[in-house]
Amino acid sequence: MTDIYETIERWLKEGQRVVRATVISVERSAPRGPGAWMAVNERGEVAGSVSGGCVEGAVYEEAQDVFKTGRARRVTYGISDDQAISVGLTCGGTIHVFISLITADPFQRLFDSLRADVPVAVATRLDGPEIGEVMAVWQDTVSGSIGSPGLDHATIEEARALLAQGESEVRSFGLQGEPVGTDVQVFIQSFAPRPNMYIFGAIDFTKAMVHVGKDLGYRVTVVDARPIFATKARFPEADDVVVEWPDEFLAHAPVDERTALVILTHDVKFDVPVMEVALKTKAGYIGAMGSRKTQANRFAELRAKGYSEEELARISAPIGLDIGARTPEETAISIAAEMIALRSGRSGGRLTGGAQPIHAGLTSAALR
Numbered sequence: 001m002t003d004i005y006e007t008i009e010r011w012l013k014e015g016q017r018v019v020r021a022t023v024i025s026v027e028r029s030a031p032r033g034p035g036a037w038m039a040v041n042e043r044g045e046v047a048g049s050v051s052g053g054c055v056e057g058a059v060y061e062e063a064q065d066v067f068k069t070g071r072a073r074r075v076t077y078g079i080s081d082d083q084a085i086s087v088g089l090t091c092g093g094t095i096h097v098f099i100s101l102i103t104a105d106p107f108q109r110l111f112d113s114l115r116a117d118v119p120v121a122v123a124t125r126l127d128g129p130e131i132g133e134v135m136a137v138w139q140d141t142v143s144g145s146i147g148s149p150g151l152d153h154a155t156i157e158e159a160r161a162l163l164a165q166g167e168s169e170v171r172s173f174g175l176q177g178e179p180v181g182t183d184v185q186v187f188i189q190s191f192a193p194r195p196n197m198y199i200f201g202a203i204d205f206t207k208a209m210v211h212v213g214k215d216l217g218y219r220v221t222v223v224d225a226r227p228i229f230a231t232k233a234r235f236p237e238a239d240d241v242v243v244e245w246p247d248e249f250l251a252h253a254p255v256d257e258r259t260a261l262v263i264l265t266h267d268v269k270f271d272v273p274v275m276e277v278a279l280k281t282k283a284g285y286i287g288a289m290g291s292r293k294t295q296a297n298r299f300a301e302l303r304a305k306g307y308s309e310e311e312l313a314r315i316s317a318p319i320g321l322d323i324g325a326r327t328p329e330e331t332a333i334s335i336a337a338e339m340i341a342l343r344s345g346r347s348g349g350r351l352t353g354g355a356q357p358i359h360a361g362l363t364s365a366a367l368r
Contacts, residue, residue, distance in 0.1 A: 003047070005111055007039065009111045016041040019039065020234050021037065021039070021040075022050075025169075027093055031050065031219045034168045034187075034189070049076070055097075066099055072132030076096050076097070077094065077097065078095065093256070105144075106136040107134075109135050110191070117193040121160070121190050122134060123135045123187070123189075133146045133147070137155075166190050169187075171185070172186075197221070197261075200250075200270065202226065203229075204328055205328040205332065207235055211237055216340075220237070221238065221239060221242060223244060230243045240334050246274035247276065247277045250277045251277050263275065271288060295317040297310050319335055321334050
């Protein structure tokens, strides 16, 4: 997602006017969730996506009208149960998209925050005389206004609450910010810092895992105790390369429910100690490379140290989904697929034989 913001920033610096289209809510199955952006500049160039290709042409035409009139608008694309409309989603869902011009401020401060991994929420007014007005909300400051002081105050409180949860939603208020009113609708989009991925082991598979981790939106750190292998030259895409024993690094590294721990060291003197520390964290994903025999030996050692079967079940080992991966690139895809499946509560089987909705968890309360 950061690519689109960098592109928009470049366009604005070039003096281009830019229209953004933002998914504000979805119903049923949809390719992209709330917060997905598509941007169009005056030259007709496009960045980002709101639907994976289904309605981009229609959104582009709406953007051209916004350039002409300067008026923001909310549009809906979907297929109802009774009648298919001319422009819609082939997956049967409905998306609500807000389209408006971007102004340099407060978006420049937003872009600066995204670069620095500073949490920020963006509130956009969806109706009324101030439609399209934007307010950026940080933990300690605010930029912009969407209406009255009372409405601003209520929106700031909601924005900070949603930012703490990393969620994006439409909120309704009275004209003065009354919580029971429905006169004003505001879309609040959270830009939480990138989650951390710690890759332990500077081996040949690591470079591919760094690349995939970056594509998934992680801040990727490679950790290895061997300085000859743990170098920025070997892993130029990594956000950081740390020379330190994995367990010692993890003992002081920031870890939360969004953190992914990818253990590729494949060496018992590194693996078991870092697994012990990993099991004491809240990490959402813990995976360890190695053969089934290697994993059996590791788990036997961890059981001897007092770890329960429930605790050991948190470790995905052997790491990744069973897709027959052999190369570093295939293995990285296998690991990434397992991470996504676990996050979505899916088994990772083939879609052709499944019955669940294809797009998991895309609701108005989710930020993807």
